[in-house]
Amino acid sequence: MKKTSTRLADGRELIYYDVRDDVVRDAVDRRPLDPIATASAVRTDPLLGEFVTIASHRQSRTYHPPADECPLCPSDGDRLSEIPDRSYDVAVFENRFPSLAGDAGRCEVVCFTPDHDASFADLTDERAGLVLEAWADRTAELSQLDSVRQVFCFENRGAEIGVTLGHPHGQIYGYPDVTPRTAQTLRSLAAHRERTGRNLFADVLDAELAGERVVLAGGHWVAFVPYAARWPYEVHLYPKRQVPDLLGLDEAARTEFAQIYLELLRRFDRIFGEGEPPTPYIAAWHQAPFGPLAEFDVRRDEFALHLELFTIRRTSGKLKFLAGSESGMGAFINDVPPEAAAARLREVASS
């Protein structure tokens, strides 16, 4: 794997990750870009004790551009994009319209492939493995920033969940603080250890491995629909050897990841049968925050890296909306029993 760091015309970082060690990435960004003023501010909600980011500079961000103006395709002659080179394997750059910026963190875009019409599930094992290397490398880099306490690698896929660029890509958010969801998990970890002396993640994994909701298991990874799934089809993917973040994965787990994850994504596209458009999904890496976690009474290595993959489609042509109960009260209603979701995800395995 070769890594090449450079800068875009407005000073933002761009990093190429290539499979081959002999590629040269020296193309220069020829666009006349003005620096963008960003003004993210973090505010804490007093009733919930959770932070909310106010990012008022984003309303004018790029919105469903035509394919021939895609900012994530490689540049080609006079068609200049966010990637100055005429090709790339995986490219990561700072978002021009970041939700988090300055003291409030950092946002990056990860281009999974130069092929505009592909999706993550179309990648080869080798290229999917390269994306994993990029995620791990960015996690290491962002963890060094004073403005970043937690690194979140994720992919939103599908216009149904608000994706405004069709080109296959994901994002990385570096948050200035522990996110509300992770903070809650850390408190559960501490409470469980206090009560039982054991690790909550290990207990959950043991219970799921012995149950009826396992979807797929390899030598190093296991995927299951969780007992209390919130989403119609939701899968949690854990390395069998508990590690706090992507940096902790050993070579064997890294190698096997691609085949397991690609198989899961391909099954997701088959859940609703032939002729159904690609399944919209969110894929979210949960990693331990960086720095001491004494305020939660837990250590970093008590956390278990895992990926949560879920769709908002509940049946052919119908979406699960977060309406009053979910958005108002945080009380999720799921119409698909987790055991049925797991059975379906086993049924649509590749032959």
Add this chain to the structure above:
Amino acid sequence: MKKTSTRLADGRELIYYDVRDDVVRDAVDRRPLDPIATASAVRTDPLLGEFVTIASHRQSRTYHPPADECPLCPSDGDRLSEIPDRSYDVAVFENRFPSLAGDAGRCEVVCFTPDHDASFADLTDERAGLVLEAWADRTAELSQLDSVRQVFCFENRGAEIGVTLGHPHGQIYGYPDVTPRTAQTLRSLAAHRERTGRNLFADVLDAELAGERVVLAGGHWVAFVPYAARWPYEVHLYPKRQVPDLLGLDEAARTEFAQIYLELLRRFDRIFGEGEPPTPYIAAWHQAPFGPLAEFDVRRDEFALHLELFTIRRTSGKLKFLAGSESGMGAFINDVPPEAAAARLREVASS
């Protein structure tokens, strides 16, 4: 106000609330309805400590029926709906496809008006006041059920947030336990009292009243955009005299409510300018749970009844989606500064 309780053909409760005391509601449900098997189950997510309801009987629920088959219009000749009478003012009935049922709580539908094409904002002050009476009465009734610990009155408005029936209506959920969102607020209340000796809601209200985000204030109610708003346009409406639930409102507050709330809803429909379709919104009443709250170290009367009204539209034709950051990490990004939202909501006041 007159209240008439009856039963539908499958045994579900139906309650009419009428302005006039002399109306007679004795129409019989003539539909051949089979009882519906409901199988809601509540499961607790071990990592977050929150309950999720699995409601597998709901996938076949009514989905965007044509207007002439609307189940919420009054019955008319051979067109039989959920409301056997040929007219009504406000009608409440048990949902035929409940998310919560049996030990897992209860779900009711509130029809705001017999006029299929109206919306809540079109109601007269008198009729809006009648809806408030119905909400308060249902809160009292549901609080008596062993299966209900918290009563949530709300309205989802607009297909954009998943509303599948166009007829103006809201819902009431009786949850079997304190909802995740309310539990979090109760913990904040206890922590704030411990730290300061004061009531968190009172402190928030004092701060907002002195600030620049007040949208509308009457003698008995005040509406503001909260400091850390999660949604592009979000308003919190509090009675000035703190009460734990709708039952605590006095006559003066009940009378003034209609004019304040209707004005807020009408402003919501004007946020995005002329020619824009009606604003999708969620309106959510936050009430204290019933029964002792010793597990949270708070008393019921420390809670402050309020309504949260918000839209997912962020600008003309564009929605705020809950994607990776919100759904994965609970970290909200809001593109509209709360001060700008408040200014806009003052600007579109009725002349």
